[in-house]
Amino acid sequence: MLKxxxxxxxxxxxxxxxxxxxxxxxxxxxxxxxxxxPALRGRTVVNLFYEDSTRTRISFEAAAKRLxxxxxxxxxxxxxxxxxxxxxxxxxxxxxxxxDAVVIRHPASGAPHRLANWVExxxxxxxxxxxxxxxxxxxxxxxxxxxxxxxxxxxxAVVGDVLHSRVARSNVLLLATLGAKVTLVGPPTLIPVDIxxxxxxxTEVSYDLDxxxxxxxxxxxxxxxxxxxxxxxxxxxxxxxxRYGLDGxxxxxxxxxxIVMHPGPMNRxxxxxxxxxxxxxxxxxxxxxxxxxxxxxxxxxLLGGMH
Amino acid sequence: xxxxxxxxxxxxxxxxxxVILTSAELARVVDRIAHQILEKTQxxxxxxxxxxxxxxxxxxxxxxxxxxxFEGIAVPVGVLDITLYRDxxxxxxxxxxxxxxxxPEGIDGKRVILVDDVLFSGRTVRAAxxxxxxxxxxxxxxxxxxxxxxHRELPIRADYxxxxxxxxxxxxxxxxxxxxxxxxxxxxxxxxx
Numbered sequence: 001m002l003k004x005x006x007x008x009x010x011x012x013x014x015x016x017x018x019x020x021x022x023x024x025x026x027x028x029x030x031x032x033x034x035x036x037x038p039a040l041r042g043r044t045v046v047n048l049f050y051e052d053s054t055r056t057r058i059s060f061e062a063a064a065k066r067l068x069x070x071x072x073x074x075x076x077x078x079x080x081x082x083x084x085x086x087x088x089x090x091x092x093x094x095x096x097x098x099x100d101a102v103v104i105r106h107p108a109s110g111a112p113h114r115l116a117n118w119v120e121x122x123x124x125x126x127x128x129x130x131x132x133x134x135x136x137x138x139x140x141x142x143x144x145x146x147x148x149x150x151x152x153x154x155x156x157a158v159v160g161d162v163l164h165s166r167v168a169r170s171n172v173l174l175l176a177t178l179g180a181k182v183t184l185v186g187p188p189t190l191i192p193v194d195i196x197x198x199x200x201x202x203t204e205v206s207y208d209l210d211x212x213x214x215x216x217x218x219x220x221x222x223x224x225x226x227x228x229x230x231x232x233x234x235x236x237x238x239x240x241x242x243r244y245g246l247d248g249x250x251x252x253x254x255x256x257x258x259i260v261m262h263p264g265p266m267n268r269x270x271x272x273x274x275x276x277x278x279x280x281x282x283x284x285x286x287x288x289x290x291x292x293x294x295x296x297x298x299x300x301x302l303l304g305g306m307h
Numbered sequence: 308x309x310x311x312x313x314x315x316x317x318x319x320x321x322x323x324x325x326v327i328l329t330s331a332e333l334a335r336v337v338d339r340i341a342h343q344i345l346e347k348t349q350x351x352x353x354x355x356x357x358x359x360x361x362x363x364x365x366x367x368x369x370x371x372x373x374x375x376x377f378e379g380i381a382v383p384v385g386v387l388d389i390t391l392y393r394d395x396x397x398x399x400x401x402x403x404x405x406x407x408x409x410x411p412e413g414i415d416g417k418r419v420i421l422v423d424d425v426l427f428s429g430r431t432v433r434a435a436x437x438x439x440x441x442x443x444x445x446x447x448x449x450x451x452x453x454x455x456x457x458h459r460e461l462p463i464r465a466d467y468x469x470x471x472x473x474x475x476x477x478x479x480x481x482x483x484x485x486x487x488x489x490x491x492x493x494x495x496x497x498x499x500x
Contacts, residue, residue: 001400001401018403021403022403022404025388025404025405025406025407028407032441032442033441033442033443034440034441034442036441037391037392037441038391038392038437039391039392039396067391300391300401300404301401302401304391304396304397304401304402305396305397305399305400305401305402306397306398306399306400306401
């Protein structure tokens with residue numbers, strides 16, 4: 001098993017499948033009287049968050065606590081980071097406190113990889129800049145498998161702000177490993193040239209959402225990340241919604257079995273219409289629940305055994 | 308002048324293998340435990356059989372099938388994976404966890420009979436008791452094992468024992484079942500021939 005989880009590319013098909021199978025067992029704990037397992041008793045997990053997050057941080061915290069680990073939450077706001085402490089010094093401080101695992105979210109792409117060289121424990125990438133978010137890809141794969149019964153052979157459309165999306169990158173890598181066919185869809189300004197081929201051969205790119213929808217099993221809508229946009233990538237929010245937003249009429253073009261995913265947080269009315277987000281095809285709430293199970297599986301497999 | 312004779316490699320004797328239970332004997336032992344369960348539980352009312360993977364699970368199903376054949380009672384059967392409750396998790400590479408299947412009736416207020424193939428140190432049973440208490444509150448818990456080989460490290464005993472086999476620590480007891488290994492057999496391996 002791995003020591004760190006930094007990238008969707010760290011996982012081969014067997015390991016990814018082991019994580020998904022383990023997550024399926026972890027999911028049964030949520031329905032039990034005592035929602036707790038003793039597997040990580042006495043281990044310490046630090047949530048090191050340099051960037052705002054609701055679901056990922058809470059999800060990792062819930063996952064670690066359900067496995068009986070001790071959790072220390074660290075957010076850059078209100079810490080010594082605002083006094084100018086570097087990532088390395090913060091990491092060494094956490095190391096000295098005996099962290100067995102560090103879950104890190106950072107605005108700089110590659111920060112978790114640097115951290116992995118500085119600390120002795122495991123490092124889990126919970127989103128770094130516009131680079132990767134591997135546990136999101138795992139929970140998306142878990143959700144697809146739970147809803148559609150398989151991943152190999154699925155056609156997955158990843159729609160929207162691919163340029164700034166770590167979710168898209170990790171998903172392309174993991175889904176290619178698991179045998180799904182991914183099509184990246186969005187305005188040309190938001191899809192880097194050759195990104196598909198650079199991440200995983202066989203990934204396609206389309207600028208026409210309506211053409212892709214009828215053959216898609218899964219549509220994954222990405223959030224338009226305005227906080228990362230210094231330039232204007234499209235003329236107006238309304239025009240973006242008109243061409244690349246998923247609304248009711250567009251959803252009707254999907255095959256009957258197809259599902260609609262969104263990693264959250266959503267811009268309702270921008271990339272996804274409320275009627276779509278709240279429809280039975282939408283897996284958005286399931287994705288959050290599955291996130292806890294998948295993160296429990298990852299934490300157990302990284303920390304549960306002997307190193 | 309003759310060269311000194313090179314040392315001849317001593318033939319390594321293969322570990323001795325002794326069959327403790329043949330397929331027919333194993334079937335008889337399962338039948339007897341099924342009868343004992345019926346006797347001791349007054350007809351297996353309110354009883355749930357939980358097998359501990361790997362081989363406890365098929366054994367529990369067999370016991371339930373035999374109880375059904377003898378008395379026509381359908382005893383609920385489940386599987387209790389104890390991996391996450393082991394006390395040696397950190398001494399080994401990470402272990403894959405298996406499924407836990409609790410019968411739909413649940414275990415609250417039931418008489419739960421844990422089923423395993425070999426009772427040795429008692430640590431597996433200790434883990435199973437912990438796992439059980441996280442799943443609910445049985446009225447009582449009993450233990451059925453195919454083989455008790457001794458060497459307990461915890462104060463645990465079985466309520467139903469298929470066969471007591473006195474062993475040395477260096478020996479190992481190998482249970483194979485048709486469902487998991489293709490054949491029904493119990494063997495004692497190693498130790499003094």
